[in-house]
Amino acid sequence: MKKVIGLIPLYDEEKDSCWMLPGYMKVIEACGALPVMLPLTVNQEELDQCFSMCDGLLFTGGHDVDPALYGEEKLPECGQCCHERDVMESYLFDKAVKEDLPVFGICRGIQFMNARLGGSLYQDLETQHPSGTEHHMTPPYDRGIHKVTIRDGSLLADIIGAGEHRVNSYHHQAVKDLAPVAEAMAYSEDGLVEALRLPDKKFIVGVQWHPEFAYEKDPECLKLVQAFVDAC
Numbered sequence: 001m002k003k004v005i006g007l008i009p010l011y012d013e014e015k016d017s018c019w020m021l022p023g024y025m026k027v028i029e030a031c032g033a034l035p036v037m038l039p040l041t042v043n044q045e046e047l048d049q050c051f052s053m054c055d056g057l058l059f060t061g062g063h064d065v066d067p068a069l070y071g072e073e074k075l076p077e078c079g080q081c082c083h084e085r086d087v088m089e090s091y092l093f094d095k096a097v098k099e100d101l102p103v104f105g106i107c108r109g110i111q112f113m114n115a116r117l118g119g120s121l122y123q124d125l126e127t128q129h130p131s132g133t134e135h136h137m138t139p140p141y142d143r144g145i146h147k148v149t150i151r152d153g154s155l156l157a158d159i160i161g162a163g164e165h166r167v168n169s170y171h172h173q174a175v176k177d178l179a180p181v182a183e184a185m186a187y188s189e190d191g192l193v194e195a196l197r198l199p200d201k202k203f204i205v206g207v208q209w210h211p212e213f214a215y216e217k218d219p220e221c222l223k224l225v226q227a228f229v230d231a232c
Contacts, residue, residue, distance in 0.1 A: 004053055
């Protein structure tokens, strides 16, 4: 039996539909596991059942995290939020932390994890953290656009090596104040936290870049997702 990885769904308000970018599913399949898109729901009984059938959870990209989650007013530059998704992820993440179920967060995923753990976010990098580093690249998304430095001795260094690496990047929010319980594992050229983990857990990890876009060309991206699947 393959390990089952539950994927947080993406939501389209205009079409009133749940959907999934194929890369999230394909990279999980490439690592030998079975990806399953979960329903967008805040029903705790349904979420408990979803949780019980999963060996791990993938927190995907998507909507901006509601600033209320980290005690701030929403700025005009903050994008659209999805209350139902914030509630769903909060419930599943808290449960995963409590039961030490592996979680891998990508883009919004790392942002949500940091906020839920007590940190804060830049609601909009262009206005709150302007720099010369390209964080909102244009297609194709399977190429490195800026460098990150991975901290020696970190879990991420064990997986793909310490030092400088090139990553893709497509986001306008980011970690501002790191959650007190989290450990930063990588930083961008302009000082943003690009990867974090909960150090006392098996594998609760978030990265700001998008391995699901680049895993076919970049072996490091595949290694990263494989490490998540192996931990499940």
